[in-house]
Amino acid sequence: MPPSPETYDWEIRRERSEDAPAIAALNEAGFGPGRYAKSAYRLREGVTAANDLGRVAVENGILRGSVRFWPVKAGKDDVLLLGPLAVDGAERGRGIGISxxxxxxxxxRAAGWRAILLVGDAPYYGRVGFVKMPPGRLQFPGPVDINRLLGLALVEGALETLSGPIRRARIDETPCADGAPLG
Ligand SMILES: CC(C)(COP(=O)(O)OP(=O)(O)OC[C@H]1O[C@@H](n2cnc3c(N)ncnc32)[C@H](O)[C@@H]1OP(=O)(O)O)[C@@H](O)C(=O)NCCC(=O)NCCS
Structure with missing residues (x-):
């Protein structure tokens, strides 16, 4: 059953540097320490998250969920990688993840990015418009189930032109373990 309107008490706001410990705790609870072994983390290693795009859900001063985005190269194109997305285990199913x-x-989109990629479950991410990437065009660094490589075009046709290896966008000097934006 969908949540009743009065349960929508959380607000979504931009991530701030002081959110980092609560976000790390959410990611730890949602994914465990094994997350660092995931292929997607190879793309985040040594790189800070895309400035200004991280969002958190806050309710009564408590952080309920977080999403971050990483800049990556897909062939010659600059695109975003969505993740991690994590919602407090006790607060799932209220629409926080989608929001x-x-x-x-x-x-x-407002910042001018053309496309977003992620590795995840198509039935869930399809709810916000992600579609499966056609096999063979993009190569992910490390093992991923190709059915879980999804994309979202922010401008028309942006996914059709993507091809080549997905790589780290750059190396930053002082990121933290989860790549939180600094300052
Ligand atoms: C995945 C996650 C972020 C969803 O957050 P959420 O706030 O509960 O999501 P929402 O409330 O916006 O959406 C819930 C709906 O999506 C569905 N859903 C959740 N995860 C799903 C999945 N992996 N595949 C398909 N549907 C899924 C729920 O069944 C629910 O369906 P309903 O609306 O028909 O009841 C949360 O479960 C989580 O933090 N999980 C642990 C970390 C994780 O797996 N992150 C995603 C990595 S791929």
Missing amino acids: LMQAGIEAA
Whole structure:
């Protein structure tokens, strides 16, 4: 059953540097320490998250969920990688995950990004418009289930032109373990 309107008490706002410990705790609870072994983390290693795009859900001063985006190269193109997305285990199913993504996606579009990629479950991310990438065009660094490589065009046709290896966008000097934006 969908949540009743009075349960929508959380607000989505931009991530701030002081949110980092609460976000790290959410990601730890949602994904565990094994997250660092995931292929997507190879793309985040040594790189800070895309400035201004991280969003958090806050309710009564408590952080309920977080989404971050990373700049990556897909062939010659600069695109975003969505993730991690994590919602407090006790607060799932209230629409927080979808709202976080919608807010981040709109911010990315407004900032001029052309496309977003992620590795995840198509039935869930399809709710905000992600589609499966055609096999063979993009190569992910490390093992991923190709059915889980999804994309969202922020400008028309942006996914059709993507091809080549997905790589780190750059190396930053002082990121933290989860790549939180600094300052
Ligand atoms: C995945 C996650 C972010 C969803 O957050 P959420 O706030 O509960 O999501 P929403 O409330 O916006 O959406 C819930 C709906 O999506 C569905 N859903 C959640 N995860 C899903 C999945 N992996 N595949 C398909 N549907 C999924 C729920 O069944 C629910 O459906 P309903 O609306 O028909 O009841 C949250 O479960 C989480 O933090 N999980 C642990 C970390 C994780 O797996 N992150 C995603 C990595 S791929």
